Amino acid sequence: MNVPKEGDAQVSLAERLLTALRFLGIDLVHSLGRTLLAITALAAVIASYLVIVAGADGFADFQPYFTSELPNIWLMSKDVLSPADSSISQAELETAARVVRAEFGADALRVVLPMIYRSMHDNGKTYALAAAPAEDLVEVFKFELVAGDWPAPGSSGKKEVAASSTFIQISGKQPGDTLAIFGTDFRIAGVVQSSGNMLALIWMDLGTGQALYSGRDDFQVGILALAKGVDPAAVQAKIEGEAALANCCSVYLDSELNETAAQQLATLEAILKTFQILALFVVTFGVYNAANLTMAERAHEIALLRVAGFTPGELQRLLAAHFLLFTLAAFLVGWGAAEAYTAWHSTAAYIVGQAITLKIQVRDLLVGLALTLGFALAGAWLPARTFFRRSTAEHLREL
């Protein structure tokens, strides 16, 4: 082995680093057991971090209200938080529509959509239940049929519903299966999906829904689908200013409703963020310990490298490279464990019919990797800084 000599002009930095890396490689193989142990410990923490981030992403995607490309106005009972507590009459919806058309023109509204919007339980899970005219729902929210058929209209007397793909995924039911809703058996005629929402939803024609509720003619929300170019804020202000609706109704933009719903989960996000930060600190602590022990155990070898011509800066970089590789290995193992967990336990919560799913995004991985390496670097740098404050002679004297 060609050992570089101090002051040897022919020995390049690359050669010296290669020699040092070879030394570290031999050292790693020599203590493979404990290296694997340290990597596993760090991987468990990194897996925790990635699972928490996946949970936070799931909560960030929480959108229990339908959205569409163009903004919509939602009319609900005054100051109710959940549409399930709302009751709007046809007369109130028509008043709102009339006010808008009178102010913004007859073409200001594409569709005026009454919707029964409630919930139902099946096998211990809660799903959203909506009833609205099929053609309007397709027009406003771009519902697409992905399997089976559209459910029969209420006037046909048939008891049919459509299920969203999320409902199918969660419930395990298939088109053609029977679903008991409030004591009445319905056939799942088809599967629908809309890019604007991921709710686990059962949808039926408005007539079918009204029949289910024994002919009740109220509904929970009235949706005013605005035409292109109509200012939603101005429409909202106009309806809010209408005296006939002042006591009965609140007017929301669909984006506002989703923001309010997401706000309800803000405290959950705070907890998840706290745990993320704690996990990153544990990464730092883990690497700090490993680096500290490595230097304590290898003080002899490090002192020899100093004698052989390595500067403290070069050795610090070498140590950093060593622990970055070490952390990278732990990250890969942790990622694998986190993926296995999210595949096994893919749902973090069900909130008002929406499944909060755990999915590790590419962005999460990249940010997680950068943060983990950053925190690991800090963990390696801190003990190295202290170690190299002392001279080589001091280190050698201790041996």
Add this chain to the structure above:
Amino acid sequence: MRWAIHFGIRSMLTQRKLVLVLALVFGVAAAAYLTLVGLQQALNEIFSANQTEWLVVQEPGSFGEFYGSVLPGEVEEQLKALGVSQVIPVIHAITGTSRKDTRLVQGVVLSAYTQTNTFQMLEGRALQEGDGLRLAMVGWRLAEKAAVEVGGTLALRGRDFEVVGVFRSGTFADNEAWISLESAQQLLGFGESVSIFLAPDEGVVQAGEILAGEGERPPLEVVRQGYSVAGGKQQYQPLLDLFRAVTMALGVGAALTLTHVLLRLAWMRRRELAVLRTVGFPTLTLEAFLLTQALCILALGLIFGFACAALLPLVAKIDMIGVSVAPTYSAAGLLETLGWMLSLVVLGSALPAWWLSRYNLAALLRNE
């Protein structure tokens, strides 16, 4: 043995920073576990319901004792026509438009609500027949959250209600504001409708039964009192399962880190340990040496962890749909955390003890 303990402590003191940092790792694991136990306990307390002989008749698929059920007033007569001897209407709703002003409201029949609810007044008086429409009694959790006292006002849906009393029921109702049924109907625009009807469990209708809509009667679901509350808790459970998995992983990480550190510390002290063995100290010396270090690290870690857990309620407080859930710490929770951490320490020190016991330290010393 005393020497081994002494030596363990002395050995740790030479690596003070290392021990401190390892204690921090344990502190994080302890804080996470204690928070998890505290949240679970808080959920159990907040989402508890009295086991009563009353049944709830609600709109199918709803959490009627929480929100989402609206039944026409005529259902009262329809239930009586079925043979139900007593029917008590109640309104449950969530009001507010943001997280901070979200309130759970219960509208009660003033002449009957004491039959179906158990509570004790902490301050002021209970609502009584003849009270005005703008009077309310509030559960202690809500009183705390909204910072209201007897004589103060609580805004519900933009209208001010005078608080006449603060009560404790030990159930989910501690999150609610109770007002008269008539007041709730006006406030919420229910007209003659209500949310649910309470009926005695006398065999006429059964818990779990769904009465399909018939003629003018809407479909109805019969559940036992407390069903909705249990459903509310169920919604949080998957989240706690996620926290549990994360906490377990952090604990395993801490135990493995401890294993790694103890192993290397012991290896660095193998000469001294070998000398002790050579002069006649028993094999237990090694175990005592390792366990002393592990327990010291645990003790330090618990101090960090409990201090951290004391601060965590400031951030680890779930406030969702009018219900605030902050970790509740109890002696049982502390003991459970201690048990978990001790098991981690035992696991963390068992492997190094086994590993090192495979070596004949004295022979190793001779070879070196």
